[in-house]
Amino acid sequence: MKRTALSQKGLPVIQAEDIHDKSIKLTADVVVVGSGAGGAVSAYELAKAGKKVVVLEAGPYIPSEQFSEMLAVGMGQLYQDSGGQSNLSKDMTILQGACVGGSTVVNATVCFRTPDYYLKLWAKEYGTTNLSTESLTPYFEKVEKNLSIRRAVREEMSDDANLLVDGCEKAGIPWKASRRNVRFCALTGACLSGCVTDRKQSMLVTYLPWATAYGATIYSDTYVTQIKEQNGKVSVVKAEIKDRKTGQKKADMEIKAPMVILAAGAIQTPLILLRSKIANSSGQVGKNYACHPSLSVTGYIPNLNQDFYGAWHSMYVDEYTLPDKGGYILLSGIQDPVEATLNSEPGTGKPFMQHMLESKNLVRFITLIHDRNHGEVLWEDGVKKINYDMHDDDFPYMIAAMKKSIDVLFAAGATKIYLPTFNKMEIQNPSEVEQIMDSLKNEPARYRYVSYHPQGTCRMGSDPTKSVVNPYGETHDVKGLYVADASLLPTSIGYNPQQTVYTLASYIADHIVKNINN
Amino acid sequence: MEKYLQNGSKTGSRAFTRRHFLKFSSLAFTSATVPVPLLFGGLASSSAIAKGISPQIKNINTYEYQVLNYLMEIALPITGTSLPTPEKISAMITLDQALLGTMEKHLLAELKLGIKFFNEGPKASYHGKLFTQLSPGQAVKFCDNWADSKSPQERGIVMGLKKLVALAYWSNPTTWPLLNYIGPISKRKNIPSLGNAPLPI
Numbered sequence: 001m002k003r004t005a006l007s008q009k010g011l012p013v014i015q016a017e018d019i020h021d022k023s024i025k026l027t028a029d030v031v032v033v034g035s036g037a038g039g040a041v042s043a044y045e046l047a048k049a050g051k052k053v054v055v056l057e058a059g060p061y062i063p064s065e066q067f068s069e070m071l072a073v074g075m076g077q078l079y080q081d082s083g084g085q086s087n088l089s090k091d092m093t094i095l096q097g098a099c100v101g102g103s104t105v106v107n108a109t110v111c112f113r114t115p116d117y118y119l120k121l122w123a124k125e126y127g128t129t130n131l132s133t134e135s136l137t138p139y140f141e142k143v144e145k146n147l148s149i150r151r152a153v154r155e156e157m158s159d160d161a162n163l164l165v166d167g168c169e170k171a172g173i174p175w176k177a178s179r180r181n182v183r184f185c186a187l188t189g190a191c192l193s194g195c196v197t198d199r200k201q202s203m204l205v206t207y208l209p210w211a212t213a214y215g216a217t218i219y220s221d222t223y224v225t226q227i228k229e230q231n232g233k234v235s236v237v238k239a240e241i242k243d244r245k246t247g248q249k250k251a252d253m254e255i256k257a258p259m260v261i262l263a264a265g266a267i268q269t270p271l272i273l274l275r276s277k278i279a280n281s282s283g284q285v286g287k288n289y290a291c292h293p294s295l296s297v298t299g300y301i302p303n304l305n306q307d308f309y310g311a312w313h314s315m316y317v318d319e320y321t322l323p324d325k326g327g328y329i330l331l332s333g334i335q336d337p338v339e340a341t342l343n344s345e346p347g348t349g350k351p352f353m354q355h356m357l358e359s360k361n362l363v364r365f366i367t368l369i370h371d372r373n374h375g376e377v378l379w380e381d382g383v384k385k386i387n388y389d390m391h392d393d394d395f396p397y398m399i400a401a402m403k404k405s406i407d408v409l410f411a412a413g414a415t416k417i418y419l420p421t422f423n424k425m426e427i428q429n430p431s432e433v434e435q436i437m438d439s440l441k442n443e444p445a446r447y448r449y450v451s452y453h454p455q456g457t458c459r460m461g462s463d464p465t466k467s468v469v470n471p472y473g474e475t476h477d478v479k480g481l482y483v484a485d486a487s488l489l490p491t492s493i494g495y496n497p498q499q500t501v502y503t504l505a506s507y508i509a510d511h512i513v514k515n516i517n518n
Numbered sequence: 519m520e521k522y523l524q525n526g527s528k529t530g531s532r533a534f535t536r537r538h539f540l541k542f543s544s545l546a547f548t549s550a551t552v553p554v555p556l557l558f559g560g561l562a563s564s565s566a567i568a569k570g571i572s573p574q575i576k577n578i579n580t581y582e583y584q585v586l587n588y589l590m591e592i593a594l595p596i597t598g599t600s601l602p603t604p605e606k607i608s609a610m611i612t613l614d615q616a617l618l619g620t621m622e623k624h625l626l627a628e629l630k631l632g633i634k635f636f637n638e639g640p641k642a643s644y645h646g647k648l649f650t651q652l653s654p655g656q657a658v659k660f661c662d663n664w665a666d667s668k669s670p671q672e673r674g675i676v677m678g679l680k681k682l683v684a685l686a687y688w689s690n691p692t693t694w695p696l697l698n699y700i701g702p703i704s705k706r707k708n709i710p711s712l713g714n715a716p717l718p719i
Contacts, residue, residue, distance in 0.1 A: 006714060006716070006717055007714060008713045008714060009711065009713035009714060010714075011714075064711065065711070068702065069701070069702035069703065069704060070689075070691075070701065070702060072685065072689035076616075084625075089670075090674060091670075091674065142718075145718070146715075146718045148715070183712060183715065184712065186703075186704060186709045188702075188703045188704055188709075189703075190702065190703075190704075196702075196704040196705070196709075196711070197704050197709050197710065197711045197712060198711045198712045198713055198714070199712055201715060205712075205713070205714045205715055206714070206715045209714040209715075210715075210717055210718070213717060305698065306698075307698070307700075308699055308700075309703065336699060337688060337693075337694060337697045337699050338685070338688055338689050341681065341684040341685055341688050342681060342684075342685075345665060345677070347662060348592065348593055348658045348661040348662050348665075348680065349592055349593060349594075349595055349654075349658045349661075350595055352593065352594075352684070353594060353595060353596070353599065353601075356688065356697065357599065357696060357697065359697040359698070359699065360697065360698040360699075422665050422666075422673045422674075422676075422677045423662075423665040423666035423673070424662065424665065424666075443670065444670045445670035445671070445673045445674040445677075446670075446673065
C-alpha cells in the first residue's frame with residue numbers, strides 16, 4: 001500500500017494538452033471509466049488495495065478556482081452537452097456533470113441512505129439478497145465519515161427554505177433539514193456551478209486526490225470508444241484523447257487490463273457497452289431507464305426580500321416518498337434570477353419582466369417523483385438517444401406532488417402560484433387548486449421538466465436474462481467487467497441517489513478486494 | 519438573517535463586469551436550463567447598432583436575426599424600468615455567439631427551421647403577416663397563443679425561442695442589481711479555499 005503525499009489542493013490530471021504522442025499504450029490492473037461518484041470511489045479503494053489504477057474521464061479537468069459561481073457559465077464548463085442534454089421529445093432537460101469529478105461537482109450535496117424499502121424490493125424481485133440495510137450500513141457509515149455528511153442546521157438554510165419550513169409547519173407537514181456532504185459551507189448558493197472554495201465534498205476534493213495519493217493516474221478529455229473481451233474476460237479498453245477546444249482527436253489510447261469498472265453514469269455506461277457490443281446477452285443494456293423527473297412550483301411571497309444565499313437544498317419533505325405513500329419528494333432549491341427565467345410562464349412581455357423584477361419574492365418548491373423504469377438509452381447512427389417521456393401512470397404522482405407544494409406555498413404566505421407549464425397558468429386562491437390541478441393532462445411539450453438522476457440502465461440482478469450485472473456489480477457475460485454507477489439501480493429510488501452510488505461502489509470494490517485477497 | 523459565512527457581512531450591490539467567453543452547445547427547445555456562456559465587456563455603441571446588424575453576428579442570417587431581434591424586443595420590454603436595453607448589453611451578440619455559436623450543426627439547423635416556422639406562424643390568423651410584421655401587441659398575443667396551442671410543436675418552439683432571448687439578456691450581471699441579486703460571492707468576500715480533504719483515517 002505505497003502512498004505518496006496527498007496534494008493540498010488540486011489534482012494531478014493528464015489532460016489533452018499534455019499529450020504529444022499520437023498513440024498511447026498502457027497496461028493496468030484496473031481501468032476505471034468515469035471519475036464521478038462511482039468511479040472515484042472505485043479508483044480510491046482499489047488503488048489503496050495496491051492495484052495499478054488508471055481513471056479515464058471524457059470530460060475536462062476544471063480546477064475549482066476556475067468555477068464561476070454563475071449557473072449560466074457553469075453549464076458550459078461542467079455539464080454534459082453544456083446542460084442541453086434532453087429526451088427525444090425535447091421537453092425534459094437531463095442534467096449530468098461531464099468533468100473530472102462528474103455530477104458530484106455540480107450536484108446540490110443532498111445525501112440519503114438507500115431506503116430499506118428498496119433494498120428489500122430488490123432482494124425479492126431481483127435477487128440482490130446480499131444487499132440489505134444490515135450489510136450496507138458499514139458502507140453508509142464509511143461514506144458519511146469520508147464525505148463529512150451531516151444534517152444542515154437552521155442557520156445554514158436559505159431564506160426561501162426557511163419560508164418553506166414555516167409553510168410546512170403551518171400546513172402540518174413534517175419537514176427535515178437536508179443531510180449534505182460539505183465541510184464549513186460558505187453558503188454561497190452556487191452548488192450547481194461547482195464549489196469554488198472546495199467546501200462541497202465532491203469527488204474532486206476527496207476520493208480522486210486520495211486515489212492519486214495511492215498511485216492512481218487520471219486522464220481527462222479521454223473518451224472510451226470500445227471495451228473488448230477475449231474468451232469471456234475483459235481485455236482491452238480503447239479510447240480517444242480529444243482536444244478540448246477543437247474536439248479533434250489528439251491520440252488513440254489502448255489499455256490492457258484484466259479488470260474494468262464502468263462508472264460513466266447511467267447514460268454513457270450503457271452507450272459504451274452498446275458501442276462495444278458486449279455484456280448484453282440479456283438485451284437489458286440501456287433499458288429500464290428512469291430519471292426522477294422534477295418540476296418547480298413557484299410562489300410569489302409579498303414582503304420577502306431574499307438574498308439567494310444559503311445551503312442550496314436546505315430542507316425536504318419525504319413524508320410521501322415511498323410509492324405507497326405518494327411516490328414523491330419535495331425539496332427546497334435556491335432559484336436565482338437566471339434560473340427564474342426558465343421555470344414559469346407569466347406571459348410574454350411586460351408580465352415576464354415584472355415577474356423577473358419580483359425575483360426576490362419568488363420561492364419555488366421542487367417536486368421529484370419515483371418513476372417507472374420505462375425509458376431507454378440508445379446508440380443509433382452514431383448519436384445518443386434518450387427515449388423517455390413522463391408515463392401516464394406516473395403523471396398523477398407529479399400532480400399530487402405539485403398540489404402538496406402549493407399547499408405549503410400558500411401556507412407560507414404566497415398570494416400567487418405559477419405552475420411550471422409552457423403556457424401561462426397561475427393559481428390565485430387555495431380554493432382553485434383542486435380544479436386547476438385536476439384539469440392538467442399528461443402531454444408532450446407542456447411542462448418544464450428537469451431530470452437530475454438518470455439511473456437503471458445496467459440493472460443488477462441474479463437472473464442473467466433480466467439483468468446486466470450480478471448482485472456484486474460484475475457483468476453476467478464478461479468476467480472482470482464491472483459497473484459501479486447509477487446504472488446499477490434495479491428500480492428508481494425516489495431519493496437523490498448520490499449516497500447510494502457511493503455506497504454501492506464501496507461495497508463492490510470491497511468485494512473485489514476480498515476476492516483478490518482470497 | 520445571520521449567515522454562517524467565513525468572512526464579513528453582506529456587501530451592497532455593485533455592477534460585476536468580467537471579460538469571458540465560453541464555447542458550448544445546447545438545444546434551443548429543451549424545456550429547462552439552457553447554458554449561457556457570458557459575454558461581458560464594454561457596452562455596445564448605440565451608433566454601431568443603429569447602422570445595422572453587428573459584424574459580430576456570425577451564426578444567423580439577416581432573416582433569422584430580424585426574427586430573434588424582434589422577439590427579444592417584444593419579450594423584454596424595459597420601458598418604465600431602469601434596466602438596460604438588450605442593445606446596450608449586446609444581448610443579440612450573446613445569443614448568437616454564446617448560445618448558437620458552438621451548437622451542434624444538426625441542432626442549429628433544426629433551430630433555423632424553427633425560426634422560419636415561427637416567423638410564418640401568424641400568417642393564418644393575421645392576414646398573411648409574418649411575425650416580424652406584427653405590431654408589438656399582436657406579437658405578444660401570438661406568442662401567448664402559441665404557448666397554449668394544441669400543437670406540441672408550436673408550444674415547444676415559442677417556449678424555446680423565448681427562453682433563448684431571455685437567457686441572453688438575464689445572464690448578464692448588468693441586469694442583476696435591480697433584482698437584489700449580487701451574484702458570485704466567494705471572491706468578493708475573500709472566502710478561503712479548504713483544498714483537498716484529508717485522507718480518511
